[in-house]
Amino acid sequence: TINKARLWQSLMDMAKIGATDKGGCCRLALTDLDKQARDLYIQWAKDAGCDIKIDQVGNIRATRPGTDSTLPPVGTGSHLDTQPTGGKFDGVFGVLAGLEVIRSLNDHQIKTRHPIEISVWTNEEGSRFAPAMMGSGVVSGRFTLDEILNKTDVEGIRLGDELERIGYAGTEPVTGRAYKAFFETHIEQGPYLEAEGKMIGVVTGGQGQRWYDVELIGQESHAGTTPMHLRTDALTCASSLILAVQSIAKANKPGCGTVGFMQVLPNSRNTIPGKITMSIDLRHPEDQALTAMDEALKAKIEALEADTGVKIALTPIWYYAPIPFDPDCIAAVREAAEALDYSHMDIIAGAGHDACYVSDFAPTSMVFTPCLNGISHNEIESTTAEECEAGCAVLFNAMLTLAQI
Amino acid sequence: TINKARLWQSLMDMAKIGATDKGGCCRLALTDLDKQARDLYIQWAKDAGCDIKIDQVGNIRATRPGTDSTLPPVGTGSHLDTQPTGGKFDGVFGVLAGLEVIRSLNDHQIKTRHPIEISVWTNEEGSRFAPAMMGSGVVSGRFTLDEILNKTDVEGIRLGDELERIGYAGTEPVTGRAYKAFFETHIEQGPYLEAEGKMIGVVTGGQGQRWYDVELIGQESHAGTTPMHLRTDALTCASSLILAVQSIAKANKPGCGTVGFMQVLPNSRNTIPGKITMSIDLRHPEDQALTAMDEALKAKIEALEADTGVKIALTPIWYYAPIPFDPDCIAAVREAAEALDYSHMDIIAGAGHDACYVSDFAPTSMVFTPCLNGISHNEIESTTAEECEAGCAVLFNAMLTLAQI
Numbered sequence: 001t002i003n004k005a006r007l008w009q010s011l012m013d014m015a016k017i018g019a020t021d022k023g024g025c026c027r028l029a030l031t032d033l034d035k036q037a038r039d040l041y042i043q044w045a046k047d048a049g050c051d052i053k054i055d056q057v058g059n060i061r062a063t064r065p066g067t068d069s070t071l072p073p074v075g076t077g078s079h080l081d082t083q084p085t086g087g088k089f090d091g092v093f094g095v096l097a098g099l100e101v102i103r104s105l106n107d108h109q110i111k112t113r114h115p116i117e118i119s120v121w122t123n124e125e126g127s128r129f130a131p132a133m134m135g136s137g138v139v140s141g142r143f144t145l146d147e148i149l150n151k152t153d154v155e156g157i158r159l160g161d162e163l164e165r166i167g168y169a170g171t172e173p174v175t176g177r178a179y180k181a182f183f184e185t186h187i188e189q190g191p192y193l194e195a196e197g198k199m200i201g202v203v204t205g206g207q208g209q210r211w212y213d214v215e216l217i218g219q220e221s222h223a224g225t226t227p228m229h230l231r232t233d234a235l236t237c238a239s240s241l242i243l244a245v246q247s248i249a250k251a252n253k254p255g256c257g258t259v260g261f262m263q264v265l266p267n268s269r270n271t272i273p274g275k276i277t278m279s280i281d282l283r284h285p286e287d288q289a290l291t292a293m294d295e296a297l298k299a300k301i302e303a304l305e306a307d308t309g310v311k312i313a314l315t316p317i318w319y320y321a322p323i324p325f326d327p328d329c330i331a332a333v334r335e336a337a338e339a340l341d342y343s344h345m346d347i348i349a350g351a352g353h354d355a356c357y358v359s360d361f362a363p364t365s366m367v368f369t370p371c372l373n374g375i376s377h378n379e380i381e382s383t384t385a386e387e388c389e390a391g392c393a394v395l396f397n398a399m400l401t402l403a404q405i
Numbered sequence: 406t407i408n409k410a411r412l413w414q415s416l417m418d419m420a421k422i423g424a425t426d427k428g429g430c431c432r433l434a435l436t437d438l439d440k441q442a443r444d445l446y447i448q449w450a451k452d453a454g455c456d457i458k459i460d461q462v463g464n465i466r467a468t469r470p471g472t473d474s475t476l477p478p479v480g481t482g483s484h485l486d487t488q489p490t491g492g493k494f495d496g497v498f499g500v501l502a503g504l505e506v507i508r509s510l511n512d513h514q515i516k517t518r519h520p521i522e523i524s525v526w527t528n529e530e531g532s533r534f535a536p537a538m539m540g541s542g543v544v545s546g547r548f549t550l551d552e553i554l555n556k557t558d559v560e561g562i563r564l565g566d567e568l569e570r571i572g573y574a575g576t577e578p579v580t581g582r583a584y585k586a587f588f589e590t591h592i593e594q595g596p597y598l599e600a601e602g603k604m605i606g607v608v609t610g611g612q613g614q615r616w617y618d619v620e621l622i623g624q625e626s627h628a629g630t631t632p633m634h635l636r637t638d639a640l641t642c643a644s645s646l647i648l649a650v651q652s653i654a655k656a657n658k659p660g661c662g663t664v665g666f667m668q669v670l671p672n673s674r675n676t677i678p679g680k681i682t683m684s685i686d687l688r689h690p691e692d693q694a695l696t697a698m699d700e701a702l703k704a705k706i707e708a709l710e711a712d713t714g715v716k717i718a719l720t721p722i723w724y725y726a727p728i729p730f731d732p733d734c735i736a737a738v739r740e741a742a743e744a745l746d747y748s749h750m751d752i753i754a755g756a757g758h759d760a761c762y763v764s765d766f767a768p769t770s771m772v773f774t775p776c777l778n779g780i781s782h783n784e785i786e787s788t789t790a791e792e793c794e795a796g797c798a799v800l801f802n803a804m805l806t807l808a809q810i
């Protein structure tokens with residue numbers, strides 16, 4: 001059905017934009033490299049006969065018309081932005097699998113009743129601008145457009161200004177989207193498919209997330225003259241907090257807890273650190289457990305403040321409860337895998353995905369494929385052309401079932 | 406004897422160069438601001454009739470001739486560079502107290518047999534370029550000139566290039582210095598004089614130091630999809646190490662252990678950190694205890710590597726054993742404090758000072774004065790005009806005794 005070699009070639013061509021020494025990609029949201037990736041993708045989608053629309057938050061919609069223009073599209077898509085140490089597949093695969101579906105429909109001159117639509121969602125990664133899944137979140141109504149346009153990166157640069165600068169501040173409204181159904185294809189980014197020897201993950205939902213900004217204020221002082229018992233060291237306190245985040249996650253299986261971002265001030269060897277800013281990321285597939293993790297974190301912070309004298313400000317910046325996908329869409333993915341004879345298993349997404357927010361306004365599910373050693377957000381992220389083919393074929397099958405030939 | 410108001414005014418004038426919002430100074434070594442401070446100081450020293458020489462590592466010597474030009478000078482001095490969150494007194498006070506000694510000799514038209522010489526030593530702080538006390542260390546032979554000129558800051562900028570750029574790559578040789586005696590005046594930077602209610606610290610020596618660079622290599626991976634037990638998180642491992650440094654210092658009283666500098670890579674909220682670079686600073690007044698701390702650190706690192714899978718590279722970048730000052734110079738400071746009726750106590754310097762390295766080639770001691778709440782390397786570092794006067798008067802008295810009127 002689909003063209004494995006063409007899909008792989010497109011993935012490799014796209015991976016040249018922001019390619020890193022270690023074989024990965026660094027293509028942060030709304031940078032010049034993101035623009036280059038968007039431009040290339042739009043060229044490809046136009047060449048495949050798609051109509052292109054850019055909305056106010058920079059989401060790109062590429063549509064292949066159906067035979068009945070009154071019907072809502074069957075949608076797919078993902079993102080083109082990456083982590084600073086990102087791979088070649090996270091996000092990109094879901095976009096180019098969608099493009100391959102349309103190219104294959106063209107090859108076989110198949111007409112569908114419903115339009116087929118691919119979305120490239122703005123800033124899914126949440127690395128340069130936090131939180132993640134901003135483009136889909138604005139369309140779903142989880143975020144307001146204004147709130148997102150006013151987000152700033154660590155250098156204080158406004159998201160809205162970057163959208164303008166790279167020419168992707170579109171005019172299409174972010175409201176009023178509807179899909180017959182939406183499917184997102186993505187590498188699993190975790191170890192389970194590989195461990196179980198399955199080709200396809202039938203994604204039944206996404207785990208919940210809580211993100212925080214943390215500021216710790218101690219007192220700068222001399223590293224050689226300030227006796228240990230007279231210090232208010234923001235970094236030793238932050239270290240205890242980082243280890244507590246790890247313990248809280250371990251105590252709430254299969255939860256995750258991560259500090260990925262941290263800045264130390266004044267960052268001088270012989271000055272006791274006076275200020276730390278850092279992030280905390282907590283996740284759990286069950287909301288009750290996620291709440292328990294949040295409570296344990298707050299209790300730990302209170303205890304640390306009392307013990308160390310460091311002032312700790314914890315600011316929740318993002319929360320969403322675990323998201324169940326649509327039973328019919330889940331079934332469509334499972335049936336497609338079976339029809340194509342791929343081994344499969346049900347799975348919960350550990351990462352956030354645009355599909356999680358799309359499921360607010362459309363029946364949704366996802367198709368996962370394995371990734372080597374379960375490693376993602378790493379330049380060595382790896383998958384095979386066969387695995388990409390499998391995911392794309394399942395997507396093709398599920399979308400066609402719903403779009404009606 | 407000396408002019409308290411003039412000394413204070415000079416301190417306040419110098420503090421304008423690199424002044425921070427919170428009342429401190431940020432005047433990192435060999436920046437444009439360091440150049441401005443050097444230029445102003447040289448103007449003042451010339452106005453006081455001094456002869457100026459700049460050596461190959463940028464040290465500035467200002468000399469007031471003696472009546473017998475065959476005799477070695479009696480020296481004093483300190484540094485003009487500061488920490489990123491530095492105060493108005495650390496270093497500067499020792500330089501301007503020296504200048505005030507010469508100005509006062511001029512006021513009273515006092516001639517000395519030995520010349521009086523003030524040194525401004527290059528990069529005492531060791532913050533922008535590590536390690537510390539570079540200018541005095543080159544003159545003492547602890548470092549070679551080449552090794553120091555080739556040191557780079559965190560941005561890779563070479564010290565030698567910065568010296569050229571700001572016009573302080575002098576031609577005077579760094580070798581062949583000799584002093585009859587050397588005294589450095591400095592704020593204590595710690596809490597002991599204040600706690601004991603003493604005006605003058607008679608410094609009997611400096612504690613030993615060991616500095617290290619540390620690199621921790623884990624594996625970047627996704628914060629939401631990588632189960633806790635499958636992570637190789639460089640930051641949780643670094644946190645354990647930071648807390649171990651604290652414990653090692655606490656177990657070796659009155660030792661100090663500090664991590665002041667740390668960088669996290671890739672520094673993205675939802676990526677498990679794959680690489681950390683950080684510093685470690687260990688100090689102890691007894692060399693045996695400092696060795697024990699070094700051994701405990703290495704043992705901890707071995708255990709952490711085995712426990713976490715993170716690779717840890719510990720690179721010692723600086724070591725000096727505790728330094729005893731010269732008994733006669735110590736006595737000269739004590740006698741000066743007594744002659745002037747200042748309360749005093751013997752004290753060990755917790756910080757490194759240029760005097761520590763000068764004592765390799767000249768009889769040396771130091772004069773300490775209190776600083777508010779023992780806080781230094783902080784913009785709120787504070788001392789009074791009376792305390793500065795006391796330190797300068799003791800310096801004046803001790804230097805005159807040795808320089809012979």
Ligand SMILES: NC(=O)NCCC(=O)O
Pocket residue numbers: 090124125126132133189350351352353627628629675
């Ligand atoms: N898929 C993916 O890596 N999304 C980034 C947002 C998250 O951290 O879950």
Ligand SMILES: NC(=O)NCCC(=O)O
Pocket residue numbers: 222223224270495529530531537538594755756757758
């Ligand atoms: N006096 C002073 O703060 N020196 C800096 C070098 C050190 O950390 O001891």
